[in-house]
Amino acid sequence: MSQLPLRAQLASALGRTAATLSRATGRGDGSVIGGRVGLMLEPDLLRKLASDRKLALVSATNGKTTTTRLIASALMELGEVATNAFGANMPAGHVSALSGQKHAPFAVLEVDEKYLPEVLDTTNAGIVTLMNLSRDQMDRAAEIWLLAQKWRRALAGKPAHVIANCDDPLVTWGASTAARVTWVSGGQRWREDSWCCPECGGPLDRGGSREMGQQGSVHWACRECTFHRPEPDWILDGEDVIDPHGRRWRLDLQLPGEANRSNAAIALATVDAFGLDPARAIPRLRTVTSVAGRYTTVERDGRAMRLLLAKNPAGWLEAFEVSDPRLPIILSVNAQGPDGRDTSWLWDVDYRILRGRPVFVTGERRLDLALRLDVASIPFQLCDSFDQAVAALPLGRIDVIANYTAFQQIRTEFGRAV
Ligand SMILES: [Zn+2]
Secondary structure, X not given: OOOOOXXXXXXXXXXXXXXXXXXXXXXOOOHXXXXXXXHHHOOOHHHHHHOOOEEEEEEOOOOHHHHHHHHHHHHOOOOOEEEOOOOOOOHHHHHHHHHHOOOOOEEEEEOOHHHHHHHHHHHOOOEEEEOOOOOOOOOOHHHHHHHHHHHHHHHOOOOOEEEEEOOOHHHHHHHOOOOEEEEEEOOOOOOOOOOEOOOOOOEEEEEOOHHHOOOOOXXXXXXXXXXXXXXXXXEEEOOEEEOOOOOEEEOOOOOOOHHHHHHHHHHHHHHHHOOOOHHHHHHHHOOOOOEOOEOOEEEEOOEEEEEEEOOOHHHHHHHHHHOOOOXXXXXXXXXXXXXXXXXXXXXXXXXXXXXXXXXXEEOOOHHHHHHHHHHOOOOOEXXXXXXXXXXXXXXXXXXXXXXXXXHHHHHHHOOOOO
């Protein structure tokens, strides 16, 4: 990398000092405060730090932290990689990630969906990876449609190579103004936000599946206009990924569930755009066992608890899919700022899948969840605290699903596993 201008060097260094101070005083990992200080001193810092690197931006409603991690792990095969490993996914976090690894020739940045246009404009990233869009807490379909429209405007006329999940109609629409798109059939589990054509508002027809002999997840097409699912270049097919040359690769990930296989398929297509072959990338993907505490198993008093994070209705669906139906389950829900204060999204989640399992309910908004479960006729035990829930459980394995701040509280109590 070429030298940064003096002002940018100074801003970057002071930002790192602020981050160190923040960590030293126990105020978190410091990545946001450090970046904020840097940007205050040099508003153009992100652009300067991003130039001269091969950079990918990763955005989605769900799975962006995990996919960023998978891409970064694979790219280490090629050299040093700068990345925002702790999910600080707005510009201050990006500044901090890049200034922390100033000489890394490669960078992978997780980007909040709303910030993607701004970060793309600023960094001129060569690769943009887009996975899924669904309602997040209190968003509704109309709001994520506006978001996809902003993606379209941001990508139009730029040279970026987009890697996008063509099984998600809204992502397809958001990506399709890009100069070059590699389509990945990564599946779509949550469909409640994509019954309508994003182009004309007409009904989307769904048809075709693996059972019917078609590769890829599911075909879709608008009944009233020409908008339809593009032919995928990469296909997730059960445990395998099929690349554009028709080669079949077994994933064998340590991360559980179909959502993570989808994340891995998209990661493989992304690193291919960096020139990294699946043969070299896949062994690196298999080394990832947990991401920012997700999927970690923690032990307490003879109980082995696996931690799953679910921040929105689509995320709960993914967590249920990963969760072992034979095990008791603790559900913990908060409604602090990062969770969204309104818990009415609980009514978008279908909890009937929990029938027949011992269910324990805790968290600051346990009564909201209790009402939801009661209406769904799911028996449960209400617990005043996480500790009480653990104590009420038999010895052995337990699954825990928590939303954002509830998850962080549990993680803090059990130490920061990465
Ligand atoms: Zn249409």
